[in-house]
Amino acid sequence: MIQMPSWLPVVYPEIFLLLMTSVVALVGVNASEKRLNLSYVIAQISLGLLALLHLNELQLAKTVYAMQRMVVIDPLGHLLAMSAALATMITLGFARPYLASRDLLKGEFLSLAMFALLGISVMVSSNNFLVVYVGLELMSLSLYALTALRRDHAVSTEAAMKYFILGALASGFLLYGLSMMYGATGTLDIPYVFDAIHKGTAAPQVLTFGLVFIVAGLAFKLGLAPFHMWVPDVYQGAPTAVTLLISGAPKLAAFGITFRILVEGLSGLATDWQEMLIVLSVVSMSLGNLAAIAQSNLKRLLAYSAIAQLGFMLLGFTPTVINVETANAVNGYSSALFYMVTYVLTTLGTFGLVMVLSRQGFESEEIADLAGLGKRSPWIAGVMALFMFSLAGIPPLVGFYAKFAVLQALVSTGNQGYIILAVVAVLLSLIGAYYYLRIVKTMFFDEPLDPAPVQGETAAVVLLALSGLAVLGFGLFSDGLMTVCRDAVLKAFST
Amino acid sequence: MIFLNLAIWLPILAGVVLLALGRDDNARTVRWMSLVFALASFLVTIPLITGFDTAQAGLQFQTNLAWIERFHANYHIGVDGISVWFVLLTALITVVVVISAWEVITERVNQYMAAFLILSGVMVGVFAAADGLLFYTFFEATLIPMYIIIGIWGGPRRIYASFKFFLYTLLGSLLMLVAIVYLYIQSNGSFEILAWHKLPLSMTAQTALFFAFLAAFAVKVPMWPVHTWLPDVHVEAPTGGSAVLAAIMLKLGAYGFLRFSLPIAPDASHQWAWLIIAMSLIAVVYIGLVAMVQTDMKKLVAYSSIAHMGFCTLGFFIFNALGMEGAIVQMISHGFVSAAMFLGIGVLYDRVHSREIAAYGGVANTMPKFAAFAVLFAMANCGLPGTAGFVGEWMVILATTGYNFWIAALAATALVFGAAYTLWMVKRVYFGPVTKGSVSRLKDINPREFFMLAVLAVAVLAMGLYPKPFTDVMQASVDELLKHVAQSKLI
Numbered sequence: 009m010i011q012m013p014s015w016l017p018v019v020y021p022e023i024f025l026l027l028m029t030s031v032v033a034l035v036g037v038n039a040s041e042k043r044l045n046l047s048y049v050i051a052q053i054s055l056g057l058l059a060l061l062h063l064n065e066l067q068l069a070k071t072v073y074a075m076q077r078m079v080v081i082d083p084l085g086h087l088l089a090m091s092a093a094l095a096t097m098i099t100l101g102f103a104r105p106y107l108a109s110r111d112l113l114k115g116e117f118l119s120l121a122m123f124a125l126l127g128i129s130v131m132v133s134s135n136n137f138l139v140v141y142v143g144l145e146l147m148s149l150s151l152y153a154l155t156a157l158r159r160d161h162a163v164s165t166e167a168a169m170k171y172f173i174l175g176a177l178a179s180g181f182l183l184y185g186l187s188m189m190y191g192a193t194g195t196l197d198i199p200y201v202f203d204a205i206h207k208g209t210a211a212p213q214v215l216t217f218g219l220v221f222i223v224a225g226l227a228f229k230l231g232l233a234p235f236h237m238w239v240p241d242v243y244q245g246a247p248t249a250v251t252l253l254i255s256g257a258p259k260l261a262a263f264g265i266t267f268r269i270l271v272e273g274l275s276g277l278a279t280d281w282q283e284m285l286i287v288l289s290v291v292s293m294s295l296g297n298l299a300a301i302a303q304s305n306l307k308r309l310l311a312y313s314a315i316a317q318l319g320f321m322l323l324g325f326t327p328t329v330i331n332v333e334t335a336n337a338v339n340g341y342s343s344a345l346f347y348m349v350t351y352v353l354t355t356l357g358t359f360g361l362v363m364v365l366s367r368q369g370f371e372s373e374e375i376a377d378l379a380g381l382g383k384r385s386p387w388i389a390g391v392m393a394l395f396m397f398s399l400a401g402i403p404p405l406v407g408f409y410a411k412f413a414v415l416q417a418l419v420s421t422g423n424q425g426y427i428i429l430a431v432v433a434v435l436l437s438l439i440g441a442y443y444y445l446r447i448v449k450t451m452f453f454d455e456p457l458d459p460a461p462v463q464g465e466t467a468a469v470v471l472l473a474l475s476g477l478a479v480l481g482f483g484l485f486s487d488g489l490m491t492v493c494r495d496a497v498l499k500a501f502s503t
Numbered sequence: 504m505i506f507l508n509l510a511i512w513l514p515i516l517a518g519v520v521l522l523a524l525g526r527d528d529n530a531r532t533v534r535w536m537s538l539v540f541a542l543a544s545f546l547v548t549i550p551l552i553t554g555f556d557t558a559q560a561g562l563q564f565q566t567n568l569a570w571i572e573r574f575h576a577n578y579h580i581g582v583d584g585i586s587v588w589f590v591l592l593t594a595l596i597t598v599v600v601v602i603s604a605w606e607v608i609t610e611r612v613n614q615y616m617a618a619f620l621i622l623s624g625v626m627v628g629v630f631a632a633a634d635g636l637l638f639y640t641f642f643e644a645t646l647i648p649m650y651i652i653i654g655i656w657g658g659p660r661r662i663y664a665s666f667k668f669f670l671y672t673l674l675g676s677l678l679m680l681v682a683i684v685y686l687y688i689q690s691n692g693s694f695e696i697l698a699w700h701k702l703p704l705s706m707t708a709q710t711a712l713f714f715a716f717l718a719a720f721a722v723k724v725p726m727w728p729v730h731t732w733l734p735d736v737h738v739e740a741p742t743g744g745s746a747v748l749a750a751i752m753l754k755l756g757a758y759g760f761l762r763f764s765l766p767i768a769p770d771a772s773h774q775w776a777w778l779i780i781a782m783s784l785i786a787v788v789y790i791g792l793v794a795m796v797q798t799d800m801k802k803l804v805a806y807s808s809i810a811h812m813g814f815c816t817l818g819f820f821i822f823n824a825l826g827m828e829g830a831i832v833q834m835i836s837h838g839f840v841s842a843a844m845f846l847g848i849g850v851l852y853d854r855v856h857s858r859e860i861a862a863y864g865g866v867a868n869t870m871p872k873f874a875a876f877a878v879l880f881a882m883a884n885c886g887l888p889g890t891a892g893f894v895g896e897w898m899v900i901l902a903t904t905g906y907n908f909w910i911a912a913l914a915a916t917a918l919v920f921g922a923a924y925t926l927w928m929v930k931r932v933y934f935g936p937v938t939k940g941s942v943s944r945l946k947d948i949n950p951r952e953f954f955m956l957a958v959l960a961v962a963v964l965a966m967g968l969y970p971k972p973f974t975d976v977m978q979a980s981v982d983e984l985l986k987h988v989a990q991s992k993l994i
Contacts, residue, residue: 382655386614390522397647402673403640409571412636412680416574419684427685434677441673445650445666453654453662490573 018074018081021061021089022129028054029122036115044113048104051118055097055125062090066492069499077197078136083496084345085133088264091349092128092257095356096121098471099256102360103249105465109367112157112247121253124150128257132264137186137196137273140265144182144229147261148175151254155246167245174228174238182225188218189273198273205276219277222269223284230262232322233292236315240299243311244373248366251307252359255314256352263348266325271341272500278328285325286429292319293436300443306375309443310358313399316440317355321347323433324414327421334501336421342494343413349489350406350482357475358395364388364464364472375447380456388462388469389451391476398479400444401437406483411437413490504564507580509547510590511628514540514597518621525613534605537616541601544623545594551587557975560584560983562633562697570637574687576694580631584980585761585831588973589630589754592838595962596750597623600743602955603846607742607853608656615656619743622648629755635683635694638762642719643676645752649744656741664739671732672722679719679763682712686767700766700987703994709771716764717779723756726779726816727786730809737805738858742849745801749808749841754834757815761831761984765819769988772820779820784913786813791920795927800851800858803928804844807884810917811837817914818899821906822988827981828974829898835973836883836891836966843880843959847873850952851932855941860928865937869945874933876948876956881929883963885922891966 016023028050035047066086073080100121107113127147134140152175156168190196192214193204204210224235231239243251270281296316303309324344327336365372365381365388372378381389398407411434418430464472482489517540525533551564562581570578582590600619608615625648628641646669654665686699689708693699704712722729733753737745765772787810794806811833818830850873851866852858867874883890886897896918903911937943948956966973 383611386522402647403643408640408643412684413574415681416684416687419681420688422688427681430681430684431678434681435674438670438674438677442666442670445669448650449654449662449665452651453665487569487571487573490571494573 015074015079018072019079019133021058021065022126022133024061025054025058025122025126025129028058029119029126032122033115033119036118039115044115047115047118048100051122052097052100055093055100055122059090059093059097062086062093066090069495071499073135077199078139079130079133080135081133082500084267084500085264087345087349087492087496088132088260089129091352092125092132092260095256095260095352096125096253098356098360098475099249099253101471102252102356102363102468105468106249106363106366107247110158110247112249117154117157117249120150120154124154124253125257128261128264131261132268134265134268135198137189137198137201137269140268141179141183141186143261144179144265147258148179151250151258154250154253155242157250158247163245164247167242170245171238171242178225178228178235181221181228185218185221185223185225188214188221192218198268201273202276205274215277216280219274219280220284222274223281223288226262226266226269227288230259230266230318230322231315232288232318233295233315236292236295239315240308240311243314244305244308248307248359248363248371248373252356252363255310255359256356259318259352260348263321263345267341267500270325271337275328282326282328285322289319289322289326290429290432292316292322293433297436297439297443300440303443304375305373306362306378306447307359307373309375309447310355313440313443314355316436317351317399320411320414320433320437321351323429324417326429327417327426336417338494338497338501339420340414340417342490342497343410343417345493345497346413346486346490347410349493350410353475353482354395354398354407354479357391357472357479358399360468360472360475361388361392361395364468365462367463375450376457378447378450379454380451380459381462382452384456384459385462388464388472391472392451393448394476394479396444396447398483400441402441404480404483406479406486409483409486409490504566506547506550507564507582507590507631508566510544510551510594511580511624511631513547513624514544514594514620514627515624517544518617518624521613521617521620525617527610527612530609530612533613533616534601537601537620538598540620541594541598541623544620545591545598548591548594548627551582552591552976555584555587555976557584558979560979563587565633570634574636574694575692576636577634578637579634579695580628580637581633582631584977585984586630586758587976588831588835589751589758590627592754592835593623593626593630593751595958596747596838596842599842599846599955599958600746602951603746603849604743605951607849611655615652615743618648618652619747622652622747626751626755630758633696635686635696635699637694638696639676639680639683642755642759643673645755646672649748649752652744653736653740656744658739660735661739664736667732668736671729675719675722675729678715682715685712696762702767703992704768705994706770706774709768709992710774713764713768713771713775716759716768720756720759720764721782723759724753724812724816725756725809726782726813727790727809728782730786730790733809734802734805737845738799738801742845742852745845745849746842749804749845750838753808753812754838757812757819757830757834760816760819765988766984770991770993772988773822776820776822779816780910783813783817783820784910786810787817787914787917788920791917791924795920795924797924798860800848800860800928800932801845803860803924804841804848807921807924808837808841810921811841814896814899814914814917817903817910818895821903822985823902823905824978824981824985825898826902826906827985828977829895829902831895831977831981832898832966832970832973833895836895836963839959839962839966840880840883840892843876843956843963844884846955846959847877847880850948854945860931862939863932863942864939865933865935866942866945867933868937869942870947872953873948873956876960877933878929879960880963881925883967885925886918889964889967891963891970893967894970
């Protein structure tokens with residue numbers, strides 16, 4: 009009798025995903041339209057099952073290590089992996105009609121998207137620096153290839169090149185920083201790195217030197233200023249379906265590795281990295297919000313908005329553990345997690361809407377293309393308005409409660425510096441409100457150029473309605489998700 | 504209690520229903536449905552006043568449910584003697600506004616009506632909220648429908664006006680958000696506004712809180728010198744928008760002083776009372792003079808609103824019962840009078856399509872019924888005894904005389920200026936010979952317009968002749984508030 013390996017019950021969602029990805033890839037090779045439909049259905053069903061598996065594990069709320077403690081399975085990992093699976097499902101749902109009408113729906117799209125998701129799942133449950141890196145590269149390489157999906161399109165190709173070169177540079181930074189950590193502590197396992205730093209046996213200069221590279225690498229991946237140069241170009245250049253993919257699940261992964269590396273591994277250096285994060289965050293919010301004002305391209309505007317939003321999210325990482333007192337830190341990180349999950353939800357809806365508005369041979373990418381949408385298709389415009397008000401942080405939409413959660417985490421430290429930081433953050437988000445309002449204005453107050461109603465695919469329109477409802481529903485009833493986020497972070501701390 | 508919940512959620516649900524079902528080809532049905540919904544929303548507020556226990560100072564008709572347990576925020580609503588009248592005022596004005604839009608709004612009727620119904624529910628929510636986060640949620644949520652109302656149905660510069668309105672008020676309220684978060688932390692994780700009232704705070708903290716709240720409420724009231732958004736917005740907003748803005752939204756700011764600034768930071772309020780009094784007096788005197796030189800009727804009424812709201816803030820910060828009650832009465836009466844003034848201008852604008860005073864003259868000859876109403880409301884606006892406008896102003900001036908004679912003397916000039924700019928406008932618009940062709944072709948008000956103005960006229964006269972029910976209801980709560988404000992909370 010063959011004995012079941014001990015890691016199988018721990019990582020079975022990832023194994024399942026790997027298997028199904030291979031199936032989707034095989035079915036989708038050189039496929040006819042019918043076979044492609046089949047592989048799409050298989051992909052969606054397996055993603056749905058994957059989300060359920062993670063949900064099931066999330067409810068069990070266990071923390072288990074496997075594969076010589078290379079991977080850790082805890083509620084935080086499951087929450088992020090589940091959200092990423094759902095985000096990928098939504099992405100595929102929006103992407104299918106869009107890609108099909110442009111002859112871009114090929115087997116590669118589905119399988120690469122699922123490989124990216126596999127990379128994300130690996131990243132969020134890694135307990136070892138090398139595993140982080142392996143997951144990161146699996147995700148990134150899939151995304152580089154997807155960006156170049158429209159290969160006869162100059163802007164797309166340029167975006168893909170830029171993404172690849174800067175992404176490789178960022179990975180290099182991260183790898184270099186991680187190797188410094190290895191040099192200083194003699195281990196790649198995150199908990200041992202943590203111990204080594206706390207014992208004070210590691211050389212502080214090497215640690216700090218490595219930390220700078222790690223933070224820079226993470227900032228690249230999160231798209232934070234001043235490491236944000238790729239974000240606007242890639243968002244604008246990639247086919248909108250791929251932009252949607254890039255702006256969704258990978259952000260969750262970036263959150264995951266930021267948490268795993270900085271909090272679980274390097275919290276001994278928190279005084280160093282929290283200052284760097286404050287600078288990154290304030291610069292991102294200022295630059296993102298100011299640059300977004302000048303944009304006329306909707307995708308580019310949303311890219312700058314992403315920079316600003318992630319800057320705000322990062323504020324949640326700045327209150328840290330003070331003398332074993334973890335309350336402030338848990339409060340901050342769980343607020344950041346809530347912010348991230350709800351931001352991804354909103355941004356998926358927003359880009360999904362951009363795709364619904366596009367038709368064959370017409371990319372609805374300019375803000376001006378939205379003119380008069382309130383008259384043409386009041387429902388779609390209404391949902392977009394919900395997204396915009398949510399991103400601007402107006403209650404009762406979820407974006408407000410996310411901002412509120414982060415602000416209260418800052419103020420609850422009782423430190424005057426953090427209160428000033430909170431005031432700066434709200435003032436910068438006031439600037440942000442301007443360009444979100446401008447989109448609402450274009451939709452509702454301007455006259456339409458083309459009075460015909462939008463012809464959206466039923467599936468995409470239903471998805472859009474659901475995301476709109478979610479943005480409103482998670483706002484009015486934010487308690488459930490907030491509690492899940494807090495419990496996940498608490499659990500990650502208790503081990 | 505069910506009625507207060509209905510007063511909030513019935514209009515909001517009605518708005519959602521209208522958004523879902525209404526189209527421009529069934530505009531007639533949409534109008535009737537809106538009217539029925541608005542009337543129903545008003546009727547459910549009546550038990551709040553008939554069942555009100557005037558002996559009790561605290562909150563009545565309370566509902567307290569867990570909302571966001573992670574932050575110990577509750578869905579806690581209730582009304583006291585101060586807020587209950589505003590709930591009724593909001594619901595009543597919404598009925599009037601729905602009637603006023605009847606034939607005027609022909610495009611996207613369902614969206615227009617839905618925006619006003621949702622706005623009405625949200626504003627009732629502001630007056631009813633007893634939880635800080637809930638208050639902020641309602642307070643900010645008012646911006647969305649108002650922004651849409653101004654932007655879609657407004658005048659030529661509506662986009663500028665809608666942005667100015669949104670960003671100006673958002674700036675103020677964001678600072679209030681930080682203050683609310685600070686109070687939440689200081690009170691060890693509680694959002695109960697009443698718990699914040701008891702919270703001892705140092706002078707530095709109180710001063711910071713006082714100014715953070717001032718930023719939000721002064722913009723909303725609006726007080727001089729942050730009043731500049733109001734004239735721009737009023738001029739561009741559609742008639743209904745102006746009416747709701749002047750009648751209710753400005754009161755949200757004044758109400759905020761009573762709920763937050765005074766009881767939470769009493770020591771800072773006493774210390775900085777001179778500043779508020781000075782700002783109020785400037786509003787009363789200087790803005791009164793500015794109103795006099797306006798050539799646009801809506802702008803004139805907008806400036807007159809600022810001057811009248813100056814009386815409210817003056818009444819709050821002289822810390823006595825008469826002044827405070829007078830200020831609250833002034834808030835309610837200004838709700839009726841300003842709504843009526845803007846609706847009156849709307850009646851003229853619908854016919855002549857001009858808001859310029861110079862475009863009219865001798866309207867009383869062609870529209871005698873309308874002119875009668877207009878003169879009544881103008882008299883109420885200058886504070887003629889027997890109308891609602893008199894009671895509040897007189898109470899505030901009387902109370903101020905006990906506080907400081909010279910402040911009272913300055914405030915009393917408002918009666919002179921108020922009479923001057925209002926009557927001068929009345930003279931130029933309604934009296935004299937008819938010289939303009941457009942005026943000679945005017946038709947008098949139809950039954951719908953008559954009804955809508957009559958409702959407000961009855962309210963203005965009733966409140967002017969017999970204000971006792973209003974003051975009786977608020978007395979216990981005002982006394983309690985003043986007792987609270989008189990005690991130092993310093994640590």
